[in-house]
Amino acid sequence: NAGVTQTPKFQVLKTGQSMTLQCAQDMNHEYMSWYRQDPGMGLRLIHYSVGAGITDQGEVPNGYNVSRSTTEDFPLRLLSAAPSQTSVYFCASSWGQPRDNEQFFGPGTRLTVL
């Protein structure tokens, strides 16, 4: 199993550009989520999904969209990049409810917005 994969590893964008961060898992996990990590802030939840076709907002959803058309994939879209979105982005998944199960993290995407 590849686990949770994220592409790209690094990305530089100009303000106003859009892009999609890819996340995929091959463990048949129902729960998937996106976090961003900023210095001194820990990880904060952007969006999450409890299954294909079901998504919801987390703590910091503004400026991001998600969709979950398959169990395996959970892409994160930046609609119009801003310097405040410079961060490290992590995708995570778990087999069952995160309350009861380990979340598996991808390796992260380091995004810089100029």
Added chain:
Amino acid sequence: AQKITQTQPGMFVQEKEAVTLDCTYDTSDQSYGLFWYKQPSSGEMIFLIYQGSYDEQNATEGRYSLNFQKARKSANLVISASQLGDSAMYFCAMSPGAGTALIFGKGTTLSVSS
């Protein structure tokens, strides 16, 4: 409000000594999960240990143990016999109630010296 507090920005310990990383949490839910993750300088998130709110015994995983004091709402991580490779950022996290994702603390940087 659901919240995780890690009050130690940095901790220093010598090799082979034990160290305790503090974590307190706030939730009104009766059912929740508590987690510790390690993030080395390479950036990946490594799951260390899990404690369910109804677990009566403290969780242990090798050199890691979780000192769970429910009445005090604390979930401290104890690392016995520290090793140089333990130098990393450590995050405490909680998944409350319906448990759709994790709430993270801001982290503690652990430095182990020889």
